[in-house]
């Protein structure tokens with residue numbers, strides 16, 4: 001199965017709480033009037049200029065192990081080493097908000113509209129995560145329709161550049177998935193173009209397979225420890 005998923009921009013409008021949280025404004029705290037106006041303007045620009053789209057492709061464990069090995073630059077031990085072996089179903093994915101939004105951010109910054117440009121950058125990053133959530137949910141639905149999901153199934157995504165998976169892993173991921181078909185290309189630096197794109201693997205399996213300690217050597221440099229929230233989200237009712 002390989003599928004391109006057309007997504008309505010109205011389905012990926014990011015939550016203002018998440019956008020403000022990323023800027024250090026805690027939930028429940030009212031932003032200043034200036035921030036509020038900037039956020040509203042940036043949201044309007046996001047709705048006008050983003051073109052969300054995703055691609056997913058199912059992949060077997062042996063095939064993924066080749067992709068994951070990448071250029072041989074991963075950390076010696078990583079969470080995915082163990083998780084993949086216990087997975088039931090895997091799919092590579094790539095998602096993007098499209099090129100026009102990035103161009104709009106660049107245009108604002110070049111015109112010295114830093115506040116609005118920066119706010120639009122935050123909104124776009126949050127929107128990109130929403131699109132990846134939709135791709136993840138789509139894979140879950142596909143598996144569910146085929147009876148390959150049980151109440152104890154947990155589904156999470158993992159991306160090159162994080163948690164010991166070297167960013168150069170993008171090369172093999174792109175060779176397998178071919179996200180060029182939805183307008184995403186890979187730069188020499190292994191960054192994606194458009195910049196607000198996300199790629200990786202979606203892993204479905206027993207919820208417990210996603211549990212690991214955040215005690216790998218590279219975890220000491222991690223600013224977010226976001227794996228804790230992601231694991232916890234699997235067990236929320």
Ligand code: SF4
Pocket residue numbers: 079162163164214215216218219222223224225226227228
């Ligand atoms: S602590 Fe950070 S680097 Fe370590 S596994 Fe969690 S998210 Fe990844």
